[in-house]
Amino acid sequence: MIYLDNAATTQMFEECAAVLQKYDRELYFNPSARYSGALAAQEAVKDARARVARRLGADASEIYFTASGSEADNMALLCSLRRKSGRVIVSAAEHSAVYKCACELERRGYEVVFAPVTPWGAVDTERFTELLTPDTVLVSVMHVSNETGAVNDIKTLAAAVKKRCPKALFHSDGVQAFCKEEINVHAAGIDMYSLSGHKIHAPKGVGALYVKKGVHLSPFVLGGGQEGGVRSATENVAGICALALACELAGERMRAAAPRLAKERAEAEEYLQKNIDDLVILSRRGACLDGFLTLAVKGVRGEVLVHMLDDEGIFVGTGSACSSHSADKRIAAALGVPDEYADGMLRLTCGDMNAEGDLLAACRALAAAVRKERKYIKR
């Protein structure tokens, strides 16, 4: 099996599985209780909060654990606004978790504008700056695109926002960037940053939101008052501890794998360009993370290619796995992918656990599949 859908989810680290076992089977106590075991669980969460904070360059008190990256995005967009009106700017290629929240804010009476992106999915800085108005209350730009791996210079964008609209909050969805792209939230001058566990080999069902000290969130889930009263729920102690461990391990392992991924990425692109006609590589080299190879082929449905590669034991994505079942062509439109290519989008994402040669093997199978399928292009 060759797994090339690491942007959708990753295999859990064995070390994280051991942490889950420890906290779900041995130290399974409710951290809010008063006995010694509960105190140990509480300490574990406290320690995990500090470790995640360190990874972000934040203070432990600024970390709110959530059940997912999507939930963190929801909290950031829906619970941070004090003013009842104003402009909200999000990039046109945001993940659905941000996009749908922006739509909800529009319904609540905010003026929502979408910042255009380049063909490789990064925010066009110049045009973004033009959108900033004094009444802007919130800006959300993803750190790394989940579709193409495009890296946004959020430090520069945040600085532009703070300069032109000092009262606006700056949020960044860091789900795809976390542990792959260096980040120091204080130095970058951002107010909120979302991350998710299962993209970095931690279990599914745990995420976090960084919220800068002084930014007030209204409660998202009411109840026992956990997570500073913003998100009540008995802490997912095991998941939180596994997340803390994963962000340390993933950082090292992804750094170690980076040169190899870059080399393989370059070879793969060269191979595809040579062997598939009418192909667009959407992930621009240098501007996108090397783990991402998103492409579009003309006249062939991406889903069919996924099935054909599946038959060869190769798992790849068709763009955002969260939206691949909807007829949503939002992202293709934002990237300006021509219609005859839009159905043929594929996303190959490598990670630190891929073996050398995985990507090239997949590209060979892909080229063969495209050749075969093109025989049946609609007449």
Place this chain on the structure above:
Amino acid sequence: MDKVILLRYGELFLKGRNRSYFEGVLARNIKAALAPFSCTFTRTQNRYYVENYSFADEFAIIERLKKVFGLHSLSVAVKLPTAFEEIYAAAIDCAPSVPGTFRVNVKRADKKLSMNSMQIAVETGARILRAKPYLTVDLHDPEYVVNVDIRENGHTYIFGETVACAGGMPVGTAGKGMLLLSGGFDSPVAGWRMAKRGMKIFAVHYHSYPHTSLQAKEKVVDLAKKLTPWCGGITLYVVPFTHIQEEIHRRCNANFMITVMRRVMVRIAEKLAEKEGCGCLITGESLGQVASQTMESITSTEDAVRALPVFRPLIAMDKTEIMEQAERIDTYEISKQPFEDCCTVFLPRDPVIHPKLEEARAEEEKLQEEEALIAEAIAGAEVLELKEE
């Protein structure tokens, strides 16, 4: 004082000498429906009872029985030994506890009692009024009816509400049919309607992997499973259709892609029908709904069926009517999932809408070694024996 579910059947009353056959099949189907529950099922003349069940199962049992074709209605009753004071007490319990109108119906099979039906009804009504003074009697158009059913065996049943069941005829009394099942809204409804007339359903689905997804196939399996409470177990053939489609694509005029494809589909379905002893094919076609369901297209398809009749229970139904029915039988939510099925891959830009029969035949003839292709598809079919979950 035990709780009992009384079952009544509908159209079987119309049957003459072979009525006992229909009753026997119905009883067998009811027993199968009740198999997951701990309860006893008894059958006396004209009546079926479910007894000795756990109260926690009552809702589930009723929901399950509502899907047994041949049952007309049911009521949850209290069963007690025939004794007047106990009857009155139970009737008071059964009467509503909110203001409204009611009447008492009494049936007295036990003629040895000291009072006749009318007298019992009057006394029961009076007791109810005394206990629940906010109720008033309305003999002609009451909001609520308290039924007192005194049987000859020394037992009395008291019940209020009557729950409508599915009606129709017991599945298995009207032969077997092979349903062409796609992932859409129509074909599950077509199968359901034939099952309602007592037909045992088999199904065939054509699968075009990798052009269609594994989810598309799972969707069809889910749809067939949704039908199992109504139909009993279903044998589903999932026939690999990709090779045939590729061959049609290669050899035939593109505009006739769908026409030829449907001709081959019914040929395969008929072969499977014969294998299973089915007496007909069933499709979800509705006249004029899409290009392949014009009269000419239907004629071109039917022409390829050798011997069996093709039943099209939805032929004169509107899409909205079909969707409503799909919602009632709970297939709607599954059918609306957006997975492509084999009819939408290789779709020509310009499908022929009114194919001439001669042309359709000629196009199909271009397909070489059709028999071998069909045999290969049938040999490769996955056979799923779906049971109710």
